Amino acid sequence: VNTRDPAFGLTAVWIETALREQAQAYGYTVVDASTVVATHLNHLILSHSAELLGRQETQALLDHLAKDMPKLVEDVVPKALPIGALQKVLRNLLDEGVHIRDMRTIIETLADSAPRSQDPEVLTGLVRIALSRSIVQEIYSGNTEIQTMSLDPQLERILLQAVAGGGENASIEPGLAETLVRETVGAAQRQEELGLPTVLLVPGTLRALLSRFLRRSVPQLKVLAHNEVPENRMIKVTSIIGGRV
8 A cells, every 4th residue: 555654754655564575575675563653753753852842851951961060050051041042042953953962062162152142043053063063973974975955156145145134034035035945845856866865055144044944845954054064074065056046
């Protein structure tokens, strides 16, 4: 029976248990029903993890870290940063699929950055840079070369001008937004067909804006900033977005 994998949306086929070996012989990946259900539940939890992180959960993370580094935690929350701002930073990270298990690096980065800015969006960007090696490793595993989508230079300039003029309230002109979404969807499909991660590499000032905007249409998209790519990684652009803008 034809179906679709609930976690990742891939086409699939239900088969009888007796046909398992035959399906494997034909090159199919065979997964039992219990594993499909468990994977789907895990995917749902990860997809909504930001919504599950409340003040109480944030405090519990701090309390756990404070057992080993009480002075560090004390100096950051609430002295340098209110717990609500920390919660926002952590939720921003989770929204984009970034693990927050390295709380030490996150809190140390906030300790250094909070005196200069209390803006959760700015702080999130700085924490992402501190976590960049693990972020890229999570996406590309052991590969030294990262295959990524990129913006056409003309489109990039237009978007940079929009950000410079609008600040936090920057928006994308409707016609341009439609073209950007359409081309990103097409490029993402080509990446997936090639078996490559769906990643867009952009200047740091555009990263947060494009991530929020494009993930509505391409939920699996990861948007990386240039300064989040470790120096030991080689960049190979596999698709240009906006060449006809």
